[in-house]
Amino acid sequence: MISRRALVATATATAALPVASWHAAAATPKGVLVIVKQIDDIVSFDPAQSFEFTNGEINANCYHRLVRPDPKDANKVAPDLATSWDVSKDGLEITFHLQEKAKFATGKTVTAEDAAFSLQRAVILNKTPAFIITQLGFNKENVEKLIRATTPNTLVLTLPQPWATSFVLYCLSATVGSIVEKAVVMAHDEKGDLGNAWMQTRTAGSGAYQLTSWQASDRVICDVNPHSSVEVFNKRVVMRHVPDPSAQMLMLEKQDTDVARDLTPELLRKARANKDFTVTSAGLGRVIYIAMNMATPEFQKPAVRQAIKWALDYDGIATNITPDTHVVCQSFLPAGLPGAVPGKPFKRDVAKAKALLAEAGFANGFEMTLDHFNQPPYNDIAQALQANLKDIGIKVTLLPGESRQVITKTRARTHQLALLAWGTDYFDPNSNTQAFLANPDDSDASKLKILAWRSHFVDAELTAMVEQAAKELDTAKRMAMYESMQRAAQERAPFAFMLQPIASAVMGKGVSGFVVGAVADFTKYSAVKKA
């Protein structure tokens, strides 16, 4: 029989074992960049399917595209796999000249055949992001004829209809335009899926890194592409799923991570006060706005829509509810996107808003419901909006819901007011402009059921202008058209644009070079250095 003393000794030793065995790590391993982030948004790594933020960022580090958005100048595209390109006079044919030194992780040189296959594959698979390319007129029937490799380093893209060259290039710069290795992908083709099932959990690119493993809601490991010519300071990148911001901060303080991505405003303030940490921030290509459904009689009156826009306390909300995480943005093109118009034409003016309501025949106000996401900061913003609108006589009933529930409702066009968020699909002003302004068919059979359709906003002039701008070959004229449309939207669209989210990342002691940007592409793991 075991004695009491032995029992106590054994119990103590058992409890102490893991504690004693734990080696106090002074820092993350050398050559390994550790990032903590909430990564349960990852669905698929196949660029023809990938449409989420985290995998978009990882894919941007694992693949080349023909061109990239230029992080230094939002109004330009920069060369990537294509070193240069020629455009025919009518703008219908673009010839891309590809670099010869880009190599896939298998060691094989990237060819125009791979590039053509990648774009054709995206169109044929027709997954969620395919519309970015198919909107140019490509379809399963014509894409193999219109996107073709003419030499190992020359890709010719013939447009089925004329489009602005800058629009086409920006579309090709999206994740869906990533170049995959044809031989590898087709070796894993199953029942004609063009390797989609295999590619969902793997990469086959020529970027600086390649995906080594992905455990959903746990971690992503990327290792360096040994054949890449890009200078890399860390041979491995480990992205760990740490959903709790406080846990992220503790890991940063203990040097168990190099970069933390999802800190709350309070923790960001704490990080800024710590001289060992470096905070980097940038406005995201997203906008938070109020949608007013024009099926509601009150919102059919322009003065009511204007009254709401003048009633909101934009600065108060940004300062008091979303400091460090959002800034005021009163246009559908947030700062950092090409064509974005700066300035804040609206400010809280209760008297003016009341006068506008009276002009519309609602001097005594009215009652309305507001659907919103039941999560921070939307709950607090919704409450502030409720108070703002009460001041001009509009009694708002808040209807919080799970985000997909709210989206499902707005897609069914059954909302009255809704507090929503929208992120740009690709780095071109047409993305958001079309979403908010184009509604050629307001019927249930419409093929374009984006944001204007969902709020019954029908404006033939703006709908036509959206298409004209996308086809305008003169880039300066094109950008002027977007400016004009943004002003028009502020004047008459049933959307009150309010805030632009800010992405922040905190680098730990001795870490530098981590960058965040309007789109996931701007984050380059290869540029991050550790002391």
Add this chain to the structure above:
Amino acid sequence: MTSRLRSAASVAASVPITLFGLVLVTFLIGRVMPIDPVIAIVGDHAAPDVIAETRAELGLDEPLPMQFVIYVGKLLQGDLGRSVMTSHTVAHDIGQFFPATIELATVAIIIAMLIGVPLGVLAAVRQGSFTDRAIRVFCLAGHSVPIFLLAMLSLLIFYAKLGWAPGTGRIDVAFDGLIDPVTGFLTVDALIAGDWDAFRDAVAHLVQPAGVLAYFSMAYIARMTRAFMLDALAGEYVITARAKGLSSARVIWRHAFGNIAVRLITVLTLTYASLLEGAVVTETVFSWPGLGQYLTVSLLNADMNAVLGATLVVGMIYLALNLMADMLYRLLDPRVA
């Protein structure tokens, strides 16, 4: 023997009926939620033709009863479907997430049992004393303080301040990707790989979240044990045993404790089952990729194949543990037929 066979047959018959009911209810809840599952999958920005194609691919354009028949048909062939959130089969996901939960829950329940039961007995034996009051306060704190607070305090004290315990996750980043998942239990897999450093690291990572869960469960176990023991110690057979001059230890452990064992098994079984269904909050704070997190994320994303598969597993675990408890009753209490 005949009654035992009849009893076993009745239990065996109830299992498929219970599981069928579970699948039906979960399926209906998933379908009546005001969320379009296709939008949850393809995203808000997808074009109408992509949405229509996906709806057809998933069979969501079929009438609801037909969707259920198709799902059950596949289920009977062992096909739980594919999760749209992870791109893997649900069976693969459960194989990945559930071992993490089992590992955590098992260690937690062992710690909780080893500490909670003796504490409960001690409190009952010394009823009204300082020891009893101290144990009750200790247990009250464990049961009433929100578990996320316990988890955060634990991280703050043992990880951040004292540096005694490692941080979040199942293993240190230095071992990430080095251990082949054979069983899914990281500690076991590290042993199979013969990597003692990784084993020690995995155990060290396990102790803190398991300790937090154990404290929470231990508080309940200790309180229940105390209550059962007080009841038992007041029994006439205990007074008789004492009158016979038996030692205090023998009276407590043999006579009183022996008689509460059956009720205690129910408490332990239900506690273990609740730990196995996934301690979402603890898993979130400690970044522990377990079934609770999987189920929550799937539910929020209307990933119904994943929700149904995980719910089915949790239901089966409940049934299995109930069966196990039934068998233990028979073993420990001869009065149970």
